[in-house]
Amino acid sequence: MSNKDIIILVVDDERPIRRFLRASLQGYGYRVIEASNGEEAIQSATRDHPDVIILDLGLPDMDGAEVTRQLREWSQVPILILSVRDREEDKIAALDAGADDYLTKPFGVGELMARIRVTMRHAKTESEPPIFEDSDLKVDLSLRQVWARGKVIDLTPTEYDLLRLLVNNAGKVLTHRQILREIWGIVYENESHLLRVNISNLRRKIETDPTRPAHILTEPGVGYRLKFSD
Amino acid sequence: MSVAEYIRQPVVIRRYFQSILLVAAITLLGFPINNLIHPANLVMLYLAIVVFAAIFLGRGPSILASFLSVICFDFFFVKPTLSLSVDDTEYLITFTGFLTVGLIISTLTASVRSQVSAAQQREAQTSALYALSRDLTVALGIEQVAEEVVRHIHRTLNSEVALFVTEGATLKLQSATAGFSANETELAIAQKAIQSGPPSGKSSEIHTDSKFDYLPLNTTRGVVGILAVRFVDPDYSQIQARRQQMEGFANLAVLAIERARLSEQANQAQVLGATEKLQTALLNSISHDLRTPLVSIKGVLDCMVEYEQGGENAMHLDQSSRIDMIENAREEAARLNRLVENLLDMTRLESGSLKITFDECDIQDVIGSALAHLSDRLKENQVQVEIASEISLIPLDFVLMEQVMVNILDNAVKYSSPGKPIHIRVQQERDTTTVSIADRGIGIPPGDLERVFNKFYRVLRKDGTKGVGLGLSICKGIVEAHDGKIWAENRDGGGAIINLALSTHPREHGFEKQVLL
Numbered sequence: 001m002s003n004k005d006i007i008i009l010v011v012d013d014e015r016p017i018r019r020f021l022r023a024s025l026q027g028y029g030y031r032v033i034e035a036s037n038g039e040e041a042i043q044s045a046t047r048d049h050p051d052v053i054i055l056d057l058g059l060p061d062m063d064g065a066e067v068t069r070q071l072r073e074w075s076q077v078p079i080l081i082l083s084v085r086d087r088e089e090d091k092i093a094a095l096d097a098g099a100d101d102y103l104t105k106p107f108g109v110g111e112l113m114a115r116i117r118v119t120m121r122h123a124k125t126e127s128e129p130p131i132f133e134d135s136d137l138k139v140d141l142s143l144r145q146v147w148a149r150g151k152v153i154d155l156t157p158t159e160y161d162l163l164r165l166l167v168n169n170a171g172k173v174l175t176h177r178q179i180l181r182e183i184w185g186i187v188y189e190n191e192s193h194l195l196r197v198n199i200s201n202l203r204r205k206i207e208t209d210p211t212r213p214a215h216i217l218t219e220p221g222v223g224y225r226l227k228f229s230d
Numbered sequence: 231m232s233v234a235e236y237i238r239q240p241v242v243i244r245r246y247f248q249s250i251l252l253v254a255a256i257t258l259l260g261f262p263i264n265n266l267i268h269p270a271n272l273v274m275l276y277l278a279i280v281v282f283a284a285i286f287l288g289r290g291p292s293i294l295a296s297f298l299s300v301i302c303f304d305f306f307f308v309k310p311t312l313s314l315s316v317d318d319t320e321y322l323i324t325f326t327g328f329l330t331v332g333l334i335i336s337t338l339t340a341s342v343r344s345q346v347s348a349a350q351q352r353e354a355q356t357s358a359l360y361a362l363s364r365d366l367t368v369a370l371g372i373e374q375v376a377e378e379v380v381r382h383i384h385r386t387l388n389s390e391v392a393l394f395v396t397e398g399a400t401l402k403l404q405s406a407t408a409g410f411s412a413n414e415t416e417l418a419i420a421q422k423a424i425q426s427g428p429p430s431g432k433s434s435e436i437h438t439d440s441k442f443d444y445l446p447l448n449t450t451r452g453v454v455g456i457l458a459v460r461f462v463d464p465d466y467s468q469i470q471a472r473r474q475q476m477e478g479f480a481n482l483a484v485l486a487i488e489r490a491r492l493s494e495q496a497n498q499a500q501v502l503g504a505t506e507k508l509q510t511a512l513l514n515s516i517s518h519d520l521r522t523p524l525v526s527i528k529g530v531l532d533c534m535v536e537y538e539q540g541g542e543n544a545m546h547l548d549q550s551s552r553i554d555m556i557e558n559a560r561e562e563a564a565r566l567n568r569l570v571e572n573l574l575d576m577t578r579l580e581s582g583s584l585k586i587t588f589d590e591c592d593i594q595d596v597i598g599s600a601l602a603h604l605s606d607r608l609k610e611n612q613v614q615v616e617i618a619s620e621i622s623l624i625p626l627d628f629v630l631m632e633q634v635m636v637n638i639l640d641n642a643v644k645y646s647s648p649g650k651p652i653h654i655r656v657q658q659e660r661d662t663t664t665v666s667i668a669d670r671g672i673g674i675p676p677g678d679l680e681r682v683f684n685k686f687y688r689v690l691r692k693d694g695t696k697g698v699g700l701g702l703s704i705c706k707g708i709v710e711a712h713d714g715k716i717w718a719e720n721r722d723g724g725g726a727i728i729n730l731a732l733s734t735h736p737r738e739h740g741f742e743k744q745v746l747l
Contacts, residue, residue, distance in 0.1 A: 088629055106567055193590035193623050200592045211598050211615040218599045221629040 003029035008116070009050035010034050011041040011067070012082065013060050021054065024109045030116075038062035042070055050077060052116055055099070057083045057090050065093040072098035078119035082107075088221035095175050095222070102173060102222070118171035118228065132167045134228050137206055137215050139167050148206040158183065159202045166216065171228035173219050199224060242290070249283045249291035253298040257306055269307055273328055276303055280332040281339065289340030296332030300325050351471050358386040359478045366486040372494070375486040376405035379457075383479050387472060388462050392442070394420050395455040395487060410442075410458065420444055420456045445476060447484045454487045519569055523562035530559035564606060568640065572700045575633060576685075579707040586630060586711050588741040590623040593656055593663060593732075599628075600635035607640065610648035617656040624663055625737040630708045637701035638667045638728045645671035645726070661734045670725040679718045702728075711743065 008030045010021045015036075022032045033048055035041040038059045045053060053071070057064035068079055081094045081102035091102050100119040103112060130142040138147040141164060146153040155163065161183050166174065180189045188194060203210040217225045256279050260272055276299035284292035301314070304325065309317050316322060362382040369375045376393045383391045390409035394401040394417075401420050410416070419442075442458040457480055461472065533555060537547050547555075578584040594617055601613060642652045650670040657664045674682055681687050683706040686699040702718075705728075709716040714732040721727050 106563070196590055196592045196595070196623055200594065209615075211594055211617065212601055213598055217602070218595050220599050220632050 004031065006052070006120075007031045007033060007048060007050045009041065009044055009048065009053045011036075011038070011053065011059070012056040013037060013058070014056075017056070017082075021112075024112070028113060038064075038067040041067055045071055045075060045077065052120060053077055053079045054112075054116075055079055055081055055094075057081055057087065057094060063090075063093075064099075065090065065097045068094050068097040068099045076123065078116075078123045080115055080119055091222055092175050092177070095173065096177060100172060114171070122169065122172060132170060132228075134170070134226075135214065136208070139163060141167065146206070149208065153205050155202070155205065158198055159205070162198055162202060163206075166224065166226035170226045173223055173225045175223040179223065245287040245291045246294055249287050249295045250298065252279050252283060253295055253302055256299075257302045260307060264307055269303075270324065272307055273303060273324060276300075277328065277331065277335075281335050284336045284339035285343065288343065289336050292336035292340065293333060296329055296336060299332065300328055303328075355471070355475050355478060358382065358475065359482060362479060362482050366482060369486065369490075372404065372487060372490040375483070375490050379479065379483045379486070380405045380407060383457075383459065383476070386479075387459070387475060390442075390460045390462065392416075392458040393455060393483070394458070396453060401456060404455070406458075409460070409462075416442065416458065420458060443476075445480050447480055447487065449484055449488055451488075454484060454491065457483060516569075516573070520566065523566040523569075526562045527559045527566075530555045561606065568636075571633070572637070572704055575704045575708075576700050579704060584630075584707075584711070586627045586708075586743045588625040588712075588737045588743070589628060590736075591626050591628050591631070593617075593621060593624055593665065596626070596628060596631050597635055597654060597656070597665070599632045600639060603632065603636050604639055604643075607643055608652075611643055611646060612649075612651045613639075613654065614651060615654045615656075618658050621656060621658050621663060622661075622734040624732050624734050625741070626712055626732065627708075631712070634705045634708050634730070635665075635667075637705050641701055641728075642667060642669035642671065642726075645669065645673075647671075650725075658734075663732050663734055665730045665732070666727050667729075668721050668725060668727040670721070670723075673720045673724060674718055674726050676720065679720070682718050683716065705730075 008025055010018055010025070010032060011034075012018050012021070013036050018034050018036070022034065025032050033044060033050065035044045038061045041053070041055065041059075044050070055064050055067060059067065064081060064083075068081075071077065071079065079094075079099040081091060081099045082105060083091050083094075083102055084105050095102065100122065101115050103115060130140060132139040132141070136149045139145075144160065146155055146160070146163065162179070165179060165182055176192050176195055177189045180191060180195055184191065184194060199216060200210070203213050203216055206215060207213045215227050217227055219225055253276070256275050260275065264272065280292055280295045280299060283295040287295075304314055304316065304321070305312060308321050362378065365378045365382065366375060369378050372395060376395065380391045380393050383389060384407045390407050392406035392410040393404050395404045396402075401417060403417070442460045445457040445459065446453050447455040447457060457476070459476060533547070534552070537552070575584075594615075597615060597617075601608065601615075639652065646652070646669045652670075653666075653668040655666045655668070657666075678687070683702050684699075685703045687703075688699040702716075706716050709730055709732075712732060714730060716728065716730050719727050719729070
């Protein structure tokens with residue numbers, strides 16, 4: 001599927017932002033449709049069947065998380081959230097409601113394109129290829145084997161589960177709550193220190209410089225993302 | 231007060247009685263010496279008694295003494311004795327003379343006496359007023375003024391006192407003695423007294439239920455307060471003097487209250503002036519900082535439009551200079567974004583709408599995020615991070631603490647020349663984690679190590695690099711909201727170090743705190 005067949009729905013109440021997004025997305029060959037509020041967005045999603053929705057959180061008529069919730073009742077279309085800094089709670093609410101990823105304004109076009117590609121890839125393929133490779137990190141999910149800088153890395157079962165979850169969602173943000181629920185279970189979803197300690201240990205094992213991680217990236221106040229350059 | 235009332239007073243009755251006793255004593259004394267001296271000289275003794283009575287007992291007793299003296303002299307010593315009839319009519323002249331002299335002496339002496347006592351009273355009043363005015367000159371603010379006024383009136387006039395001051399259209403009880411119960415009625419009467427003007431309350435006909443006299447404190451600009459007074463022992467002979475004294479006190483109170491008010495207003499005006507100056511400085515500084523990046527961004531975009539539109543006189547730009555220009559615009563946009571973020575943070579800090587959510591965080595992760603955030607800006611300065619091996623998780627607000635690190639690192643870059651390294655060090659000592667960020671920049675003037683955390687403070691740089699001077703003050707606000715400490719020092723061999731000390735003492739998960747600066 002070439003970009004020409006891909007329809008992207010841009011939902012934002014600010015005209016200049018819609019204009020900028022339309023120009024840059026069309027520049028990459030995507031087809032763009034627009035909506036300026038939540039109501040229109042839901043109508044357009046029903047009518048035009050977009051392949052990706054770029055959704056601003058600060059809409060005049062309803063909360064972005066609410067739009068996400070309503071869309072998720074019947075659609076699995078990838079949703080990319082646009083938000084400003086300082087609204088971490090809203091971002092997390094939208095991600096927990098089923099949004100796929102988010103971007104903080106102001107963002108670069110390169111970043112936007114990468115996010116669109118990642119969300120679409122995850123939407124398309126249900127099962128990930130068994131081998132993940134990104135620069136000096138290699139994970140073979142079928143062998144349960146991890147290599148960093150060419151050497152086999154010894155991980156605890158929890159660390160491996162954590163890494164596998166990140167690999168399966170490579171390039172996509174995972175909220176603290178999503179990870180805690182997935183690895184430790186729903187009872188532990190507020191025990192964020194468990195996650196911090198394990199991420200810290202995992203980084204010490206796979207990162208060259210744990211202070212400037214190249215693989216497991218922190219999304220401040222939101223969660224983690226495994227870097228994946230496709 | 232009627233004469234009857236006056237006479238019924240015990241002290242007055244005692245004085246008349248004393249004057250009778252004096253006359254009786256002289257009469258008794260007269261019997262043994264009657265045969266030795268001429269009766270006319272005996273009259274002199276009686277006259278002496280009259281003078282004595284006039285001086286010490288007052289006018290009334292002295293007049294009584296005059297009449298009694300004449301009667302006693304006639305009855306006991308003028309022939310025929312033990313009778314009021316007189317043989318020698320010459321004695322009638324003596325009696326008349328005695329009475330006249332006695333009455334004149336009584337009147338004169340009494341008036342001297344009352345003048346002396348009035349003078350003494352005036353002296354007491356003056357010294358009481360002086361004492362009050364002396365204490366008022368050192369009283370600061372309306373509270374102290376009110377306290378002094380109430381204390382002095384209470385002591386000098388032996389009375390229960392309350393002082394109300396006006397606050398806009400309403401009255402407020404500022405200070406009172408223990409005997410004054412501030413209930414609704416008293417307040418209502420005081421409120422009425424403002425409108426009525428003359429003393430209201432007890433002496434007024436409307437408020438017969440009040441035990442207090444209400445004295446409005448008038449100035450040319452209206453009533454500033456009300457003085458309520460009730461005398462503990464109503465001494466009617468003193469009523470006029472007391473009223474005068476009250477007026478004296480009231481005048482002083484008016485002056486002092488007005489002075490306190492004016493000085494308060496002057497203070498407010500000064501604060502307001504300072505705030506305005508600060509706002510002007512902020513506006514100047516911000517508009518400069520906002521405009522500078524916009525100039526380059528707009529300039530670059532204009533160039534690009536020009537270049538793309540081509541035409542005959544199109545500008546010639548090779549690819550590398552185009553990329554260079556665009557890169558410049560991008561960096562300026564990032565700078566603009568940082569500035570706006572700081573302004574927003576400052577507004578939130580100041581309006582008290584900043585909420586901190588504590589969460590167990592890995593400080594290494596916080597530093598890493600800040601470094602990633604500033605990766606473009608840190609391209610030319612090598613950053614060394616040194617973290618002790620066993621660092622506990624610290625309860626903090628990840629996003630806000632990242633902003634702290636970003637601001638400190640941004641300063642480190644701003645005040646260092648390219649290529650100079652930045653050193654980050656994290657140490658743990660018992661339950662405190664210390665993060666030190668050291669640069670090799672121009673350092674901080676030694677006297678300003680504390681002031682760098684003040685709003686709008688900037689270290690001047692020769693090349694004129696400017697900032698709003700908000701970065702470190704935001705850091706301070708955030709760190710202190712975490713109950714941590716932040717301080718600056720100069721580094722051996724040049725440069726500055728900013729230190730943060732944070733407590734690792736655990737907090738309840740998701741503990742939230744409203745920040746008020």
